[in-house]
Amino acid sequence: MSPAIFVDALQDELQSIQYGQDPPELYDPIRYIMSLGGKRMRPLLTLMATYLFTDDWQKAVRPALGVEVFHNFTLMHDDIMDQAPLRRGNPTVHEKWNGNTAILSGDVMLVNAYQLLLSIESDKLKLALERFSRTAAEVCEGQQMDMNFETRWNVTEAEYIDMIRLKTSVLLGYALELGGLIAGADAETTRHLYEGGMNIGVGFQLKDDLLDVYGDPAKFGKQVGGDIIANKKTFLLIEALQQAQGSIRDELTAWLTRTTFDKAEKVQAVTAIYDQLGIRQQTEVRINEYFARGFANFNEVNAIPDRKDLLIQFTRQLVERES
Amino acid sequence: MSPAIFVDALQDELQSIQYGQDPPELYDPIRYIMSLGGKRMRPLLTLMATYLFTDDWQKAVRPALGVEVFHNFTLMHDDIMDQAPLRRGNPTVHEKWNGNTAILSGDVMLVNAYQLLLSIESDKLKLALERFSRTAAEVCEGQQMDMNFETRWNVTEAEYIDMIRLKTSVLLGYALELGGLIAGADAETTRHLYEGGMNIGVGFQLKDDLLDVYGDPAKFGKQVGGDIIANKKTFLLIEALQQAQGSIRDELTAWLTRTTFDKAEKVQAVTAIYDQLGIRQQTEVRINEYFARGFANFNEVNAIPDRKDLLIQFTRQLVERES
Numbered sequence: 001m002s003p004a005i006f007v008d009a010l011q012d013e014l015q016s017i018q019y020g021q022d023p024p025e026l027y028d029p030i031r032y033i034m035s036l037g038g039k040r041m042r043p044l045l046t047l048m049a050t051y052l053f054t055d056d057w058q059k060a061v062r063p064a065l066g067v068e069v070f071h072n073f074t075l076m077h078d079d080i081m082d083q084a085p086l087r088r089g090n091p092t093v094h095e096k097w098n099g100n101t102a103i104l105s106g107d108v109m110l111v112n113a114y115q116l117l118l119s120i121e122s123d124k125l126k127l128a129l130e131r132f133s134r135t136a137a138e139v140c141e142g143q144q145m146d147m148n149f150e151t152r153w154n155v156t157e158a159e160y161i162d163m164i165r166l167k168t169s170v171l172l173g174y175a176l177e178l179g180g181l182i183a184g185a186d187a188e189t190t191r192h193l194y195e196g197g198m199n200i201g202v203g204f205q206l207k208d209d210l211l212d213v214y215g216d217p218a219k220f221g222k223q224v225g226g227d228i229i230a231n232k233k234t235f236l237l238i239e240a241l242q243q244a245q246g247s248i249r250d251e252l253t254a255w256l257t258r259t260t261f262d263k264a265e266k267v268q269a270v271t272a273i274y275d276q277l278g279i280r281q282q283t284e285v286r287i288n289e290y291f292a293r294g295f296a297n298f299n300e301v302n303a304i305p306d307r308k309d310l311l312i313q314f315t316r317q318l319v320e321r322e323s
Numbered sequence: 324m325s326p327a328i329f330v331d332a333l334q335d336e337l338q339s340i341q342y343g344q345d346p347p348e349l350y351d352p353i354r355y356i357m358s359l360g361g362k363r364m365r366p367l368l369t370l371m372a373t374y375l376f377t378d379d380w381q382k383a384v385r386p387a388l389g390v391e392v393f394h395n396f397t398l399m400h401d402d403i404m405d406q407a408p409l410r411r412g413n414p415t416v417h418e419k420w421n422g423n424t425a426i427l428s429g430d431v432m433l434v435n436a437y438q439l440l441l442s443i444e445s446d447k448l449k450l451a452l453e454r455f456s457r458t459a460a461e462v463c464e465g466q467q468m469d470m471n472f473e474t475r476w477n478v479t480e481a482e483y484i485d486m487i488r489l490k491t492s493v494l495l496g497y498a499l500e501l502g503g504l505i506a507g508a509d510a511e512t513t514r515h516l517y518e519g520g521m522n523i524g525v526g527f528q529l530k531d532d533l534l535d536v537y538g539d540p541a542k543f544g545k546q547v548g549g550d551i552i553a554n555k556k557t558f559l560l561i562e563a564l565q566q567a568q569g570s571i572r573d574e575l576t577a578w579l580t581r582t583t584f585d586k587a588e589k590v591q592a593v594t595a596i597y598d599q600l601g602i603r604q605q606t607e608v609r610i611n612e613y614f615a616r617g618f619a620n621f622n623e624v625n626a627i628p629d630r631k632d633l634l635i636q637f638t639r640q641l642v643e644r645e646s
Contacts, residue, residue, distance in 0.1 A: 020460060026467040077430060081423040100404040100470060103426060107400060108463045110433055115456045122449055126441060129452075133438045137343060140431045144349040147423060 001307075003314060006047040006057070010040055010068075013061045019112055029093040029105040030112070033072050036088045041318070042175040043068045048311045049179025049193055052303035059121070060182045063128070066116030067175050070132075073109035074139055076102055081147065110136075120182060128181050135174040142167025149233050153241060160238050161202060169201030180301075189301055196297030200315055203290030209234035210283045211322065213271055219322040225267030231256055235286070236279050240270075243277050291319050324630075326637060329370040329380070333363055333391075336384045342435055352416045352428040353435070356395050359411040364641070365498040366391045371634045372502025372516055375626035382444070383505045386451070389439030390498050393455075396432035397462055399425055404470065433459075443505060451504050458497040465490025472556050476564060483561050484525060492524025503624075512624055519620030523638055526613035532557035533606050534645065536594055542645040548590030554579055558609070559602050563593075566600050614642050 014034065020027040043064035050060035078084075079092040080102050086092060094102035120128050145163040149155050176197035180190040211220055212227040213236055227234050244252050252273050255266055274280060298312060337357065343350040366387035373383040401407075402415040403425050409415060417425035443451050468486040472478050499520035503513040534543055535550040536559055550557050567575050575596050578589055597603060621635060 020464070023464060023467045023471060025471065026464055077426055081426060101467075103400055103404060104463055104467055104470075107429075107433065108460050110430065111456050111459045111463070114437060114452065115460075118449060118453055118456065122445070125449055126445055129437065130441055133434050133441065136434045137431050137438075140427055140434070141343070141346060141349055144346045144424075144427055147427075148346060148348065 001051065001310060003044065003048075003310065006044055006051075007040065009047070009058065009061050010043050010065065013065055014068075017065065017112075017116070020108070025097065025101055026105055026108060029076070029097055029101060030109055032096070033076055033087070033093055034069070036090055038072075038088065040068060042071055042171060044314065045172065045175040045197060045311075046179040046182075048314060049176045050183045051179075052301065052307050052311065053180065053183035053185050053189075057183075060179055062119040063117050063178060063182060064175070066113045066119075066132075067171065067178065069109055069116060070113035070136060071171060073106050073113060074143070076106040076109065078143060080106075081143070124181055124184070128178060131174060131177060131181075135170050138166045138170045139168075142170075155233060155238050155241075157235070157238060157242065160233070160235055164205040165198065165202055168205050169198045172201035172204075173198035192297045192300040196294045196301070199290045199294035199297060200318065203287045203294065204318055206235050206283060206287045206290065207319070207321070209236055210280070210287065213274060214280055216322055225263070225271070228267050228270045229263050235283055236274055239279050239282055240274055240277055243279075244273065248273055248276060324374065324633060326367065326371075326633065329367055329374075330363065332370070332381065332384050333366050333388065336388055337391075340388065340435075340439070343431070348420065348424055349428055349431060352399070352420055352424060353432055355419070356399055356410070356416055357392070359413055361395075361411065363391060365394055365494060367637065368495065368498040368520060368634075369502040369505075371637060372499045373506045374502075375624065375630050375634065376503065376506035376508050376512075380506075383502055385442040386440050386501060386505060387498070389436045389442075389455075390494065390501065392432055392439060393436035393459060394494060396429050396436060397466070399429040399432065401466060403429075404466070447504055447507070451501060454497060454500060454504075458493050461489045461493045462491075465493075478556055478561050478564075480558070480561060480565065483556070483558055487528040488521065488525055491528050492521045495524035495527075496521035515620045515623040519617045519624070522613045522617035522620060523642065526610045526617065527641055529558050529606060529610045529613065530642070530644070532559055533603070533610065536597060537603055539645055548586070548594070551590050551593045552586050558606055559597055560593075562602050562605055563597055563600055566602075567596065571596055571599060 019030045043061075046064035046067060047057050047060050051057040075087060076093050079087055080094045080099055084092050085095055090096075092102070093105060097105075114129070114132075117129060117132060118125070142163055142165070145159075146167055149160075149163065173194040174197070177190045177194040180193045185193075209227065212222070212234065213225065215224050217224050223229075226232075227237075231237075240252060252270065255261070255270055255273075258266075294315070295312070298308060298315070301308065342353045366384075369387035369390060370380050370383055374380040398410060399416050402410055403417045403422055407415050408418055413419075415425070416428060420428075437452070437455075440452060440455060441448070465486050465488070468482070469490055472483075472486065496517040497520070500513045500517040503516045508516070532550065535545070535557065536548065538547050540547050546552075549555075550560075554560075563575060575593070578584070578593055578596075581589075617638070618635070621631060621638070624631065
């Protein structure tokens with residue numbers, strides 16, 4: 001079994017989904033955002049988790065895409081809230097159409113996500129939807145916390161980890177848990193899958209923060225230092241704000257409050273502050289901690305022999321990514 | 324059995340719902356909009372429909388509130404799209420907080436609606452949620468059509484009826500269908516309930532349009548003529564635009580395009596045009612047609628003797644309302 005088979009199955013099913021036709025203003029933005037691609041990481045994790053316990057992984061394809069549609073719904077609404085002009089290099093829905101259309105199309109996408117999840121077998125449906133709904137609410141909680149942090153300078157590491165756990169990691173956890181649920185795995189097993197996905201997810205998000213500053217410009221897809229330029233409250237900035245004292249603190253604060261500056265100069269200066277404080281190493285320690293916890297969770301999962309390799313290889317790719 | 328018992332049961336359960344606590348910016352707006360009241364028409368219809376077939380109507384209370392939470396979610400998001408300052412005489416959520424909060428709180432409310440519906444017994448859950456999801460998507464379709472109509476002057480009666488059917492009536496139909504489903508009524512019976520609710524709903528919305536112009540100012544809660552002042556594309560205006568010829572058409576068009584005018588004068592003039600064209604009578608004919616169809620649908624429902632009276636009395640109140 002190769003991951004390409006899962007990827008193809010997801011792609012075929014994605015093509016066949018009928019979101020709806022009329023009025024076109026409502027449904028075109030859904031087809032648009034779903035066509036922008038992305039790694040389809042979440043539904044792939046669901047299929048891999050189902051395959052851990054059964055050959056009949058195909059029954060997980062449609063519910064897995066429910067998780068992907070939900071994820072894209074959150075992107076559509078987050079982009080309105082963040083006033084983001086671009087998503088995966090293309091105009092965001094609220095830019096290409098308008099804000100109202102992005103609100104309403106997103107609303108239908110959330111309904112569509114539930115519709116796809118309704119293909120889960122009846123005896124597993126209630127639990128799968130209860131867990132999905134809890135997760136969906138938590139993702140919204142994380143987004144609200146993220147918005148609240150924008151106007152705060154005293155965010156703690158614990159608060160930040162909690163925010164990224166809710167905003168991004170619980171959905172990775174749920175994607176794996178769902179795969180196990182569909183395969184009929186027991187509660188302890190699905191809990192290990194959920195925790196594993198969540199821990200990998202936190203590590204993944206911290207690595208995102210790290211790569212923005214210390215990524216190889218030749219391999220990193222985006223502009224290195226973009227978060228520094230935008231004063232984005234990443235793990236690195238939060239640590240620096242908690243630890244910097246005296247003149248280093250003054251310099252950091254100066255860079256954060258300056259309204260006109262040379263971008264390259266700011267990136268270089270703030271990176272130098274991170275270097276002085278040892279933020280890179282501290283972040284790497286945390287990332288490795290979360291990844292190690294995630295793999296330990298996967299280790300506890302009692303699967304068909306050899307099948308965990310596929311999941312672990314795929315996860316290792318995510319963990320070792322440089323872009 | 325008196326409707327007051329249903330009202331009390333809904334109120335008690337509403338008090339007990341834990342939408343969530345943290346972050347407060349996410350959950351306070353939900354408690355706020357749910358506290359603004361309203362007639363709780365939809366969940367009352369669900370309870371009455373369950374009671375048609377069983378004494379155990381209490382098991383429908385929580386799912387019924389799922390329909391009410393969904394309805395209030397649509398109000399929260401519609402108010403953003405319509406830039407409405409007031410809802411039931413109080414500031415709208417996007418005014419009291421801000422647009423982003425209204426988007427995100429609304430999103431969680433849609434999830435909350437599903438969570439409440441997940442209290443439906445397992446053997447009925449899948450069908451109930453499939454029908455709910457279809458209905459929810461249709462409500463969004465209706466809202467998009469309504470927005471599209473704002474910039475069109477050639478909306479036909481058929482298009483308008485289709486829009487109000489989707490935007491408001493299908494949810495009344497679903498509220499009744501859900502009550503039947505929960506009670507274990509067969510598919511033909513739940514279809515009659517759905518159709519009945521939908522037909523009453525269309526009549527109800529047309530009556531809303533009529534009362535805005537021909538309501539008794541002493542009984543009508545809002546300003547009579549508010550729709551005329553705002554050029555709102557109601558059934559009456561659409562009919563007038565389709566039927567007016569010659570000088571009457573010119574006069575109507577003039578009033579619709581004028582940017583400064585005396586409000587009372589405009590209301591009087593447009594009402595006079597409606598009178599000349601016989602719009603009031605035509606609208607009343609349509610209203611009575613839809614109400615008659617709705618009651619005919621209810622007539623087909625095979626319920627415990629005498630129990631239909633409660634539903635029919637309640638619906639008759641809705642139909643005969645003057646505000």
